[in-house]
Amino acid sequence: MEQRKSLAKGDYSANNIQVLEGLEAVRKRPAMYIGDVGIRGLHHLVWEVVDNSIDEALAGYCDDIHVEINKDNSITVSDNGRGIPTDIHEKEQRSALEVVMTVLHAGGKFDKDTYKVSGGLHGVGVSCVNALSTHLKATVHRNGIIYQQEYEKGIPMYPVKEVGKTDINGTIITFMPDSSIFTHSEYKYDTVASRLRELSFLNSGIKLNLIDHREQDENGADLTDEFFSTGGLKEFVLYLDSTRERLIPEPIHLNNEKGEIPVEVALNYNTSYTENVVSYVNNINTIEGGTHVAGFRRALTRTLKSYADKSGLLEKAKVEITGDDFREGLTAVISIKVAEPQFEGQTKTKLGNSDAMGAVDTSLSEALQEYLEEHPKEAKQIISKVILAAQARQAARKAREMVQRKNVLSGTGLPGKLADCSDKDPAVCEIYLVEGDSAGGSAKQGRNRKFQAILPLRGKILNVEKAQEHKIYDNDEIKNIITALGVRFGMEDDARALNMEKLRYHKIIIMTDADIDGSHIRTLILTFFFRYMRSLIENGYLYIALPPLYLIKKGKQERYAWTEDDRLSIIRELAPEGKEDSVNVQRYKGLGEMNPEQLWTTTMDPESRSLKLVTIDSAAEADHLFSMLMGDEVAPRRDFIEKNAKYAKVDV
Known part of the structure; x- marks a missing residue:
């Protein structure tokens, strides 16, 4: 070249x-x-x-x-x-x-x-x-x-x-x-x-x-x-929010190259209910945040609250505002360059440099204060969004407390549909989130009761991308997932953070049918985990089960195929002379089509099953994908489907 x-x-x-x-x-x-x-x-x-x-x-x-x-x-x-x-x-x-x-x-x-x-x-x-x-x-x-x-x-x-x-x-x-x-x-x-x-x-x-x-x-x-980008992080935020309805017309952008630590930040507000802050140090995605993110949050909360107090916008609200409220519907990208970054752990995912906090705090405070004073209309829209978020947060807190209080009042507080395992060591225990009562019944009969728990889910869970937080905790299937896992919400510095001290399973396995409805249900569950239980993904606890697509028979011989290539290879093996008529191919569309023994052998036996570990290579790309697939904007989703249609398989 x-x-x-x-x-x-x-x-x-x-x-x-x-x-x-x-x-x-x-x-x-x-x-x-x-x-x-x-x-x-x-x-x-x-x-x-x-x-x-x-x-x-x-x-x-x-x-x-x-x-x-x-x-x-x-x-x-x-x-x-x-x-x-x-x-x-x-x-x-x-x-x-x-x-x-x-x-x-x-x-x-x-x-x-x-x-x-x-x-x-x-x-x-x-x-x-x-x-x-x-x-x-x-x-x-x-x-x-x-x-x-x-x-x-x-x-x-x-x-x-x-x-x-x-x-x-x-x-x-x-x-x-x-x-x-x-x-x-x-x-x-x-x-x-x-x-x-x-x-x-x-x-x-x-x-x-x-x-x-x-x-x-x-x-x-x-x-x-x-x-190629000329706008840098401003264009990055517009890309991330391209599938959402923006609250303010243009992102707030600062690029401060003064001092020892260059700081670039872009942020925007949208009408969604989720916070999406992505951070980088020397181009490394710090998925666990660190001091630069702490500086960002501190400056955002202090500057917006100060402006809201001075403008009198909070007086009529009669609601207490916290740091969480300033981040609902926020999309932001933080990028700093540090000569000698100190990362916590080998994975370089959390920054420890103390001077980074002050650099980001100072830079953002100045830029944000200037923006609010020069854009009073947009400032009022942001504060109005914050007040609504505070009201919704109070409702969400009550809903979370109701879910968590149920655990205390009813002893174990476990869902009635949960077939739990006998072992109590989370490191060896696994739970299957299974689509439908029929497949759940087969899974309960076919499982190893010592370490495998089964939670059947009825129908499609709530699309959390379009729902306020308090509505999520009212959804029966989501409540069952939360109580079965044993996790709690709320940490010292973040009321929405996941507390995993009492997590009951270190393998959480999503098991759905291999058809269009099953794919949709799997995406709904993944969206919930990404938005509200992301730390489970980051710790490597979330998996997807891979049931076979085909059962291939010839006489007394039975073989399973997980892919189209597997199917063709097995047919050639069983009918080497090209006599494919002698081979019977059964396409599995639902888990319920398999009896308990087949489900165990193909999908649940640790010795023979295939599982996909769910990982987040890029939090920014994952956010963009989930908001595009599950959000309100139709046009980006249509473009995605048209672009990827050639990779799709049609069930007939």
């Missing part, structure tokens, strides 16, 4: 590369470095390489990044940065390119003069990618020369060599993940596109291009997307 000229010249050489330790353990314990060896770990390799290019952009030397998914599912990432240094590293006495590619914790991230801020904080990224790839090729355009080195499982195939002349700067990395390490080998276009879109909003002015050579559009051209 053609490389663009770099934006500026900087002193970036082998002396900037600092080596901390070797690369030995990566192939033995890959999950320690990239999280897991499943689909998330596979995509994490792409993020690590792209992060290096983004870091070049943050340093001011790159504005064009390309990501290509090749036909063989290898990945190529190229940029127009300065190019990885290739001169001899003084300590290692070999090319700095080889050091960066083969030594763990080696990179420019540890040298403050090279990168002021960096997402790839630990410098393990590209060397880990190399170690976990069967083949990787690094091509560097630098100082008028094209340099190249290739590796197999992290080991150089030859020393860095010159392969040509060039008048551009940049780095090209092509790698093939090792299929003996990863359980998945196929990259998902939408997953990569989602991350690149996110990065474009977080780094305005940088062009991110995605090309998929595996799939062509209607014109026969490779599938492509270009992500």
Whole structure:
């Protein structure tokens, strides 16, 4: 791919590369470095390489990044940065390119003069990618020369060599993940596109291009997307709220680059009942928040309350206002850049830097105060929304207390329909949320009563995306889920936060029919968990059961198929001579079609079942998807269905 000229010249050489330790353990314990060896770990390799290019952009030397998914599912990432240094590293006495590619914790991230801020904080990224790839090729355009080195499982195939002349700067990395390490080998276009879109909003002015050579559009051209933002977080908030009705016409936006910690914040209010605050530090999604989010909440509450008090808008309301009320219907994105971020835990999901709180608090307070004074009409709309939220919160609190009081008054307080398990250790216990009484009956008979509980759900639960919070606790099926799980709402700093101290099961399994209605019910349940019990997802407690789609019989032989490919493969196996008429294929549309023994064997037996762990790769994308699928706006949902219609399967 053609490389663009770099934006500026900087002193970036082998002396900037600092080596901390070797690369030995990566192939033995890959999950320690990239999280897991499943689909998330596979995509994490792409993020690590792209992060290096983004870091070049943050340093001011790159504005064009390309990501290509090749036909063989290898990945190529190229940029127009300065190019990885290739001169001899003084300590290692070999090319700095080889050091960066083969030594763990080696990179420019540890040298403050090279990168002021960096997402790839630990410098393990590209060397880990190399170690976990069967083949990787690094091509560097630098100082008028094209340099190249290739590796197999992290080991150089030859020393860095010159392969040509060039008048551009940049780095090209092509790698093939090792299929003996990863359980998945196929990259998902939408997953990569989602991350690149996110990065474009977080780094305005940088062009991110995605090309998929595996799939062509209607014109026969490779599938492509270009992500480029000039408005930054303001455009990000508009994207997140594109499926909702806005309360104010334009987001409130601040971009403060003064001081040691640059702060960018955009926020908007909509007519929904949920809060959606997404935060980033050096482009890393801090899903657990941290000091920057605490500073945001403190400034928002204090500034809005002060304005409301001065304007007299609260006098007639006769309702106590709390911090929660200022965040109902709020969509906000917080992005800060920190030279030395301190994250709590290995996952980099919660920021601990104390100075970040003050930086965000001060910046937002000033910007928000100025906005409220200059936009009195919008300010009044926001405060009116806050008052309604306070009134609804009081009703919701009473509804929550009623649900939770029921637990105390009636002993266990467990729903009558719950068939509980005998073991009381949450770590080994699991509960199936089953669609319908019929399937619930089969599940109760087929289960292992020691550790498996069954809660049948009647019909479709309430769509929480369109309902006020107090209405949710009035819904019988939702009340049953809450009481069966044993969780409570309300923590010291957040009345809506989930208290999981008395959680009764560490596996919560959604089991619905494999038809359109079953998919809808599953989405309704997932929406409820995402909006009101997200910490259960973040802790890895929520799963989806995968009942088989087909029962295939030939004579006394019976085989189950979970996918269309499984079905075809089994038919070919049972009828090798092409006599498909001798094979009987039964399509399961409902769980109730299986007897208890079949349901146990296919869907509930830990030895043979398939479960999908529900995860949140991007909270922002998840929010956008749920609000689009389950919200009031029809047009975005119609566009989504039309775009994805070719992937749908029709039940006949």
